[in-house]
Amino acid sequence: MITIDRLTKRFDRRAVLDELTLSIDAGDRIALIGSNGAGKTTLFRCLLGHYGHQGTISFDGSAGRRREASALARVAFVPQLPPPLRMPVGELLAFAERGAGADAALMREIAGRMGIDLDEVKSRPFYRLSGGQKQKILVTVALGRAVDLMIFDEPAANLDPAARAVFIDLLAERKEASMLIASHRLEEVAPLVNRVIELDRGRVVLDDEVVDRLRAGEFRMATITLAQPHEPFAAALAGWGFATDPAGLRFTGPVPAAETFRFLGLLARYGSLIDSLALDQDVMERV
Numbered sequence: 001m002i003t004i005d006r007l008t009k010r011f012d013r014r015a016v017l018d019e020l021t022l023s024i025d026a027g028d029r030i031a032l033i034g035s036n037g038a039g040k041t042t043l044f045r046c047l048l049g050h051y052g053h054q055g056t057i058s059f060d061g062s063a064g065r066r067r068e069a070s071a072l073a074r075v076a077f078v079p080q081l082p083p084p085l086r087m088p089v090g091e092l093l094a095f096a097e098r099g100a101g102a103d104a105a106l107m108r109e110i111a112g113r114m115g116i117d118l119d120e121v122k123s124r125p126f127y128r129l130s131g132g133q134k135q136k137i138l139v140t141v142a143l144g145r146a147v148d149l150m151i152f153d154e155p156a157a158n159l160d161p162a163a164r165a166v167f168i169d170l171l172a173e174r175k176e177a178s179m180l181i182a183s184h185r186l187e188e189v190a191p192l193v194n195r196v197i198e199l200d201r202g203r204v205v206l207d208d209e210v211v212d213r214l215r216a217g218e219f220r221m222a223t224i225t226l227a228q229p230h231e232p233f234a235a236a237l238a239g240w241g242f243a244t245d246p247a248g249l250r251f252t253g254p255v256p257a258a259e260t261f262r263f264l265g266l267l268a269r270y271g272s273l274i275d276s277l278a279l280d281q282d283v284m285e286r287v
């Protein structure tokens, strides 16, 4: 879908992207990691045609101006820093609907799930919203469109934990789009991706496929014990269909192979409560 060949971007003669070469296939869901200043945002900006550069970037074989026009129509982007837009939120949403094909009903639903009532904020200037509210609106617009590729630059950085969890669920539900997600929280996006790419000083230093020994449709049996009962944890595991002992300390249940990372991501949020954890593959194979 996207071929990047020897992409170099210099600021003040310093190469921030250094002959970077990479292919992104349709259906790829990539976590882009790397320390501050590694070049993640600069790569996105080059992909989106915001910056001139050396080397080539092609979308389905077309490069240059033609690529830029088609990229805009087919790519949704949520920047790390929201732009200081003065227009009211309602106008921004109307613009997304008319100009970028966003679906109004879908945007309303997405915003609602992330805890934002569009009627309440529609007359407020975008730049006066809180950091988290701005991010929620930008995510709403991005997920309200039918696109081939979604690019998210630290999209959950300003979200509270509840909205962050909903956001991850929303991405997991978008099975058809390719995704490129820059994040400093790999454990959070790991359940969503099939590829992890690490940049260091403008070069790809790791390009790993995320593989699971189990096949889709197979299960692991999980057993978790807590040091003390914890109602939110019990409620979260009830949602996964887990059984609990009467004391509320021991939980058992099946974890589908395809959901393993998402499950581990959930456990990570409660890490300090967990006394022991077993993920037993053999048990389920014998059942």
Ligand SMILES: Nc1ncnc2c1ncn2[C@@H]1O[C@H](COP(=O)(O)OP(=O)(O)OP(=O)(O)O)[C@@H](O)[C@H]1O
Pocket (backbone or CB within 6 Å): 011, 012, 016, 034, 035, 036, 037, 038, 039, 040, 041, 042, 043, 080
């Ligand atoms: N417009 C610009 N002018 C000059 N230097 C820039 C510009 N944009 C980025 N840089 C520099 O390019 C380097 C890479 O920045 P970039 O924002 O791509 O990193 P990043 O991997 O996204 O980092 P972070 O994890 O902090 O978001 C940094 O050293 C930064 O200072």
